[in-house]
Amino acid sequence: MIDYIKGHIVEKGIDYVVIETLGIGFKIIVPRSTLSHLTNTSEIIKLYTYMHVKEDGFQLYGFLTTNEVEIFKKLIAVNGVGPKAAVSILSTISIEGFYDAIRNSDSKAIEKSPGIGKKTAQRIILELKDKLTFAHDVKLDDLSNDVVDALLSLGYTKQESIKALEGVDCSNLESALKEALKKLMK
Structure with missing residues (x-):
């Protein structure tokens, strides 16, 4: 909308x-x-x-980012997690921390969020583990691969390069590379 x-x-x-x-x-x-x-x-x-x-x-x-919106949408799709709980989670844990918690089944990290109990945290992990794409699993299109290759040649790791492409429009190689470099140089 x-x-x-x-x-x-x-x-x-x-x-x-x-x-x-x-x-x-x-x-x-x-x-x-x-x-x-x-x-x-x-x-x-x-x-x-x-x-x-x-x-x-x-x-x-x-x-601030489209990635945060996507995580929010995935969270509210979990049974028992409403928008307030999703905002609570995103207020308490960084996006990277959230991915790590899901990947490592670390319910304690998610439980730190106000209003999130052990069962809800475990349900979030169970339901999202297969729905989230982790950096090492990312499927890149040809243009995104070109940007990653360019970043690799500049000395960045593959994981850093892929993370820098999150939320970047890769329809133009030059502008995508500039945006990714801006993120990496912060």
Whole structure:
């Protein structure tokens, strides 16, 4: 429905931001990891969104990357995990930490999230273990392979290169390489 929202931050709360675009203020629930990257309340930002529809209305959830949105969607597809619980998990554990927890069946890392118990953490691991693509399992198209090869020739590891391509549009070799290098040089 609403893929992303780009505009000025007009308000920041504990778990949300209000972004004004075209005279409309959108209240968007965000994980702490996203909130911590939004430092200035007058800056223009772009948040990728997910709109959760329920009987009494709808709520927008926002994330800095498309990868975070995809993880959020996978989390809310798990039985017993709603949007608030998914945001809690993404606020407590980094994306890399989340992948590691799933890969290593580390339910304790997920249990650190407020509102997530042992059974829910174990269910998340069980249901997502086969649904997540880990860096060493990634299937790359020809253009993405070219970018990875270029990064390898510059001395980066394959895992670093693949991770740098997360969320990067690889339809243009030169721009994809520039974007990946920007991420790697941070």
